[in-house]
Amino acid sequence: MHAELDFIFHAGWKTLGEDDLEHMANFNQIYHDNKDAFLQTPQHGGREQQHFNIPKLHARHHFPDNIHWLGAPYNYSTEISECCHIEIAKKVYKATNPKDYMQQMLLWLTRQEKIYLRGILLQWQLQNWSHNFDADQQFDMFLPQVDEEQDVVLDAERESSSTLSLIQAKQIIPVTRSKAQTKANETSHAVATWPHYSHQ
Known part of the structure; x- marks a missing residue:
């Protein structure tokens, strides 16, 4: 049983040298020399069978060659993607x-x-x-100069609730035009996002 656990822990290492591969081969041999003890000990649960023709146990013989060819088993284990x-x-x-x-x-x-x-x-x-x-702020010189601003009147019926909530949260600011540019009875307002420039 100790040889089996040692083999499993060695196979999980991220790097393996030649000495480690020799140890794995020895652990595998010790396990196969003593595996009949599992058949002789009753009441261990599982399905009863009188042989060890199991693909996973056979694959252990090829571990040293596969490690030489593909690298440490840790790199191609399915446990990496299991999470x-x-x-x-x-x-x-x-x-x-x-x-x-x-x-x-x-x-x-x-x-x-x-x-x-x-x-x-x-x-x-x-x-x-x-x-x-x-x-x-160096680009502010290109904005139109406004001498006198008129108060902005937001009509709740015309404005969407999302726009009003953004204005109240000060995420967007109302932009007005001067009185000279508007007619006498015309209510004028626009909404601009803040900041004015996109950052790229």
Whole structure:
């Protein structure tokens, strides 16, 4: 049993040298020399059989050659991607219906990736916005000069609730025109986003 555990732990190492491969071959040989003890000891559960013709046990003989050819088993183990199985398969399948679930799963994963990347972009822009604000002020000279501003009257019936809530939260600012540019009975207002310039 110790030889079996030693073989398993050696196979999980990220790097293996020639001495390690020799030890693995020795552990494998010790295990096969003493594996009949499992047949002689009753009441260990599982299906009873009188042989050890099991593919996984046979594959152990080829481990040293495969390691020479492909590298350490850690690099091509399915356990590496096992942690992603819940996030990429199980949860995604629950978000779909049984009809054409493969196409729905791929579409759902694509959308989630785009949302994630968009979030990273927005976070990066918010971090850089405060640094670039001073540099953006040099373009203020190109804005039209307004001598006198008139008060903005927002009509709640005409404005959408989302626009009003953004104005109240000061995420967008109302922009007005001078009285000289407006007619006597005309109420004029426009909404501009803040900041005026896109940061690229």
